[in-house]
Amino acid sequence: MIARGGCKVLELAILGALKEKPMYGYELKKRLSDLLGHLWKISYGSLYPALKRLESKSAVERAYTVKAKTRNRYVYRITPEGEEAFQRLLVDTRKRSEITDADKFSIRLAFFQYMEPEMRLWLLERRKNYLEERLNEMSGTSKSRYKDTDSYRQGLYTHRQELLKSDITWLEDMIESERDHIQESKKDKESKKDKETLTVEERGGEKLVIDDGSIKNMTPLQA
Structure with missing residues (x-):
């Protein structure tokens, strides 16, 4: 289970999940549990403080609200600043534990498609x-x-x-x-x-040498 450095890891996971699509709290918790459930038990007590931290950094924003039976739900989405923060966290392997710790490595592996x-x-x-x-x-x-x-x-x-x-x-x-x-x-x-730098076409008995879309040379075709 992940303990030390858990805040950064959770923020990485939240940003990675929100790259897929905007989500409200319950949906985001479920998605994170699917991704990290075998590594880390995600609770609302850790999720919402992490979202608040990311909001304060302008990495996440509340896009709109969804009406529910009891109360409105905020839908969160990643911002351009969040995209940059996600990439920084994803490739930040300065600490040896990011490689040696199986759980931390597995979380990065879950987002390998963005590397x-x-x-x-x-x-x-x-x-x-x-x-x-x-x-x-x-x-x-x-x-x-x-x-x-x-x-x-x-x-x-x-x-x-x-x-x-x-x-x-x-x-x-x-x-x-x-x-x-x-x-x-x-x-x-x-x-x-x-293909872009050299295209040869034959037109009306002439050879056109086209470089980057413009004609650079024109010579008669040999009979």
């Missing part, structure tokens, strides 16, 4: 390197530390190792997929650039 591909790849590789260090440490001390322990503790230790191996394998797949995505994007950009 640049190179940043996603960097975070995935950092997380994988950290888990590999953990696994190597466990493997190096397993024989001496658990030599005389009972089978239950040995089983727990083995289980932890298997979880680390599973996470590393999953990250390797994610990294490979991200690298492929980056390469494909580069190829698409290069192909698009080539």
Whole structure:
């Protein structure tokens, strides 16, 4: 469960959820529970103070009200300032715990679609390197530390190792997929650039070389 630095993490999650669409409090709480429920129990006691903080920073605003049976509901939406704040929080990994803490890493992973591909790849590789260090440490001390322990503790230790191996394998797949995505994007950009900078058309016995939409050269076609 997330504890230290929880305010910033909650603000990141709220801004990320509001990027999807404007929401009122109950709807926002439900969406955050769907996103973070396995990491953090979202309560109104933490949600509304966080919304108030974000409002004071002009990152969130009350767009309009929705009439309800008992009282009107405020619908919150992210502002341009909030968009900038979200991006800053999303890529702020100055603290090592943003990589090593599984919950904090998972929250960023939930909003990976809003990151640049190179940043996603960097975070995935950092997380994988950290888990590999953990696994190597466990493997190096397993024989001496658990030599005389009972089978239950040995089983727990083995289980932890298997979880680390599973996470590393999953990250390797994610990294490979991200690298492929980056390469494909580069190829698409290069192909698009080539088409924009040089287009050859044949018209009435002439070859028109068109650069960025304007004719740069005109030569007769060879018979």
